Amino acid sequence: MxxxxxxxxxxxxxxxxxxxxxxxxxxxxxxxxxxxxxxxxxxxxxxxxxxxxxxxxxxxxxxxxxxxxxxxxxxxxxxxxxxxxxxxxxxxxxxxxxxxxxxxxxxxxxxxxxLTDRSPRFARRLEGERLEEIPAEAVLVGDELLVRAGEVLPVDGVLLDESASIDASAVTGEPLPERCRRNDELFSGTVNAGETFRMRATAISRESTYAGIVRMVExxxxxxxxxxxxxxxxxxxxxxxxxxxxxxxxxxxxxxxxxxxxxxxxxxxxxxxxxxxxxxxGVSRAARAGALMKGSSALEALAQARTVVFDKTGTLTQGGAGLIEIEPAPGRSEEDILRLLGSLEQASSNVLAVAAVEAARCRDLVLSRPKDVKEYRGAGIQGIVDGVLLTAGSRTLAGGIQPLPLWAERTVKRYDDQPVLTVYLSAEGMLIGLFVFGDGARADALATVAALRRNGIDRIVMLTGDDRNVAERVAGPLGLDQVHAGASPARKVEVVREERSKAPTLMVGDGINDAPALAAATVGIAMGARGATASSQAADIVILTDSLRPVAEAVTIAxxxxxxxxxxxxxxxxxxxxxxxxxxxxxxxxxxxxxxxxxxxxxxxxxxxxxxRGGTDRQPIFDENQGRIRLPA
Structure with missing residues (x-):
């Protein structure tokens, strides 16, 4: 019946x-x-x-x-x-x-x-000057789409225009629109909260983020x-x-x-x-907080968890090249040299340049327009900002400083044997700052670990394929109980099974190589904001926003x-x-x-x-990019 x-x-x-x-x-x-x-x-x-x-x-x-x-x-x-x-x-x-x-x-x-009632049903495809409305299922990878104000994004894609305002509240629980920039990833099911923009499809409808969400809801x-x-x-x-x-x-x-x-x-x-x-x-409340559960059995298993195992890359960390440290020369401030670097790097499109510009904007720094820019592939960039000749890149390009000043040498030695990139910034041939880029911890990682401990989690473990030095650099400030470094996918499964034999275990991961470990845990949580990966299919719970905060909230709600x-x-x-x-x-x-x-x-x-209602644990978060404590949305 x-x-x-x-x-x-x-x-x-x-x-x-x-x-x-x-x-x-x-x-x-x-x-x-x-x-x-x-x-x-x-x-x-x-x-x-x-x-x-x-x-x-x-x-x-x-x-x-x-x-x-x-x-x-x-x-x-x-x-x-x-x-x-x-x-x-x-x-x-x-x-x-x-x-x-x-x-x-x-x-x-x-x-x-x-969530299911608002599934995208149509798309507007651009072919030259011609605009046609087609079913969302007819969109192909590579199609250029037009999204008008208030419309739901039909498929996953990348932004083609300079900027766009995206309302992801129905999918991720985030209450405020997010400002996206050219080449940023866009996800189906979110809403255009600003002006009309163009996007290029990177997935067909049934393989897009929102289709995966609907399948999980069913x-x-x-x-x-x-x-x-x-x-x-x-x-x-x-x-x-x-x-x-x-x-x-x-x-x-x-x-x-x-x-x-x-x-x-x-x-x-x-x-x-x-x-x-x-x-x-409880399942409904968790969905509003950005954690979608595959049935209430996942919720009950989560409520009984006593151990949490975190993957590192893309889970505890950002999973990309982020700015993890700024070392200014004596007499200079972090904001000053970051503003200069961000201004110069606006003329480049490489990964480090994008990260530098984003870091500067996160601190609300006003960037200047660079002039006479010359980019040296694989070495760095040079140009004039506010009348000053700046060079950013390798040590050689920045002037071949020899020997390094003591303040700079300390920073370089601190990151010996770690997979980081150091950008040297000089002004008129004089070194004025160092910038260290690497896969840094998420801004909400420390608050999430603290919230998990408040909610009855006795043991928190990191599990990563990276070497121990890299793992310890991320784990140290978080106060984790144990770090397993250099772990292969098979070893990850072994560790999760060992932890599960001692206590109900929650595994949080991101990426295809985490799928077996997620399946081996008492309950698996996948960081699914980047799309429907194999890890999302293997997990019991999928986090719909690119944040760790819903992990702790899901435990609290459960x-x-x-x-x-x-x-x-x-x-x-x-x-x-x-x-x-x-x-x-x-x-x-x-x-x-x-x-x-x-x-x-x-x-x-x-x-x-x-x-x-209720049941979340939203504590203040230290935002490393802005250098201040803020309350989560």
Whole structure:
């Protein structure tokens, strides 16, 4: 039965039971005695009894044994004991609880459904001067596309114009638009938040980022919540316990109505209502924070993690050539020499030049236009900035300084035997600064490690194929527990398995060679902002933004969601247990018991919905590029 048909059936059964209850009271009041109220209430209850019986048999046939059986027993017993009013009230409460669960589940799934509903459906392709609108599926790699203001990007690509403003909030959770520049990567599913721009497609629709997200959402919505299996295990204990209490109440008092009251207050059980709602709410909340989970089983596994293993390149680090240190000459400031380097490097398009310009812009430095620029391939660049002749590049090009000043020599020696590039900057032939470029730690790496420790992670390990010196340079400031350097893909799998044998282990990686290690972990997280790689396919969770922050937030959300689910279940079972004792002692009648149980169910479902909000741990981040502490968006 489809989800929409099942929802319709639940609502129909609820309306029928409510109509039957009202009709049973109104017919005698109108003077009609043709239909006894008990007969009307019985007729209103029987459809639900039959439907529930069919559902239980079907579940039993596939090996599931749930607590719905208590509901069936209570309604059937009420009808057999001529307690038709109690039977119809139980029917209303059970059907009402199911409808309430559907509503809560639908609310929790709304964020996930919003992702699939906004899939790109068309593109505007430019062919010379001709513009044609085509289906997104028809876009080919290399096509030049036009994206107008407010439109969704149909495929992954690169920006052809000078700049663009991109709103990625629906995909990554980032609330503010990002300013992109020429040749920057663009991802499908994001929105043009500025003026019209041109882009070149680098992937077809089904291989673009957003298509991968949609596939994961579909997997998330069809996966069974792990807590449902736990609910089945609880049912094996709850059902016999309920029957024993009911039997003792009957034998002790000689009144079968007491046994009926016990069955009524145990039906329906919060286990089958609150836990799935909490888990779906947690998955939805994580998606809004930029972490897409492949089903709630991934969320529960994440909540139990005690060890985190990080890949280095592209995960703890930026995965490219970034500016990791500035060493100015005495009397000069970092901002001064960075502004000069950034101004000069605007005339170049190599990787280091782009990194230098980006670093200067991150500090909001005003760059000047360079003049008379000469670029020496593989050596550096020379030009005039603000009337001063600048040279940036190799030591030889910058003037062949020999020997190096003491302040510069210290910096060079510090990075001996490490895979970094040093750019020498001279003004009128005099060395004024050194710039070290390499694969530096992400700006939010330290804050992420601290947040993970606050959230119960006992051990944090780095796993990398790079040599130990490089690994220690990145790991040192982060305070990691252990570093495994020089690891091959096979060795990475071994390390993850060793850690997993000691404690539930989370692996965070980026790149094809991380896929086996991600699959070997208790739960794998892929840094998937750069597209649908093999690591994303192997992982249980994919981070949708180019940031580590959602990793810590996902752990926080997972732990909070699991705690809410347990809290709801245990509180519901505890309250039901107390009610069962009072019913066995004769203090609660069957009708009152049904109303009381519905109140318990409503309370635990409302509590479970708390998983939809809160649950993140956003701490101040030290931004190395800007040299200051900032709060994450």
């Amino acid at each position: 489809g989800a929409s048909n099942e929802t319709f059936l639940r609502r129909a059964l609820l309306l029928l039971a409510v109509a039957g209850l009202l009709a049973g009271f109104l017919l005698p009041a109108s003077g009609s005695d043709r239909l006894p109220p008990e007969l009307v209430w019985t007729a209103a209850t029987l459809p639900l009894v039959v439907t529930l019986a069919v559902s239980i048999v079907r579940d039993f046939w596939i090996g599931r044994f749930g607590v719905d059986l208590i509901a069936l027993l209570s309604m059937s017993a009420a009808l057999l004991l001529d307690q038709a009013l109690a039977a119809v009230v139980v029917a209303i409460m059970y059907a009402g609880g199911s409808v309430l669960e559907n509503y809560a589940r639908g609310r929790a799934e709304r964020s996930l459904k919003a 997997a998330t919505q069809t996966a069974q919540a792990p807590f449902m299996r736990m609910a089945d295990r609880f049912a094996l204990l709850l059902l016999p316990a309920t029957l024993i209490v009911a039997a003792l109440a009957w034998l002790g008092s000689g009144d079968p109505i007491r046994a009926l009251a016990v069955l009524v207050v145990a039906t329906p059980c919060p286990l089958i209502l609150a836990a799935p709602v909490a888990f779906i709410g 732990r909070r969601t699991r705690a809410i689910a347990y809290q709801s279940v245990l509180a519901g079972l505890g309250l039901s247990g107390v009610a069962m004792i009072f019913a066995a002692l004769g203090y609660i009648e069957p009708v009152a018991g049904a109303l009381l149980q519905e109140g318990i169910d409503v309370a635990v479902i409302v509590n479970a919905l708390r998983a939809l």
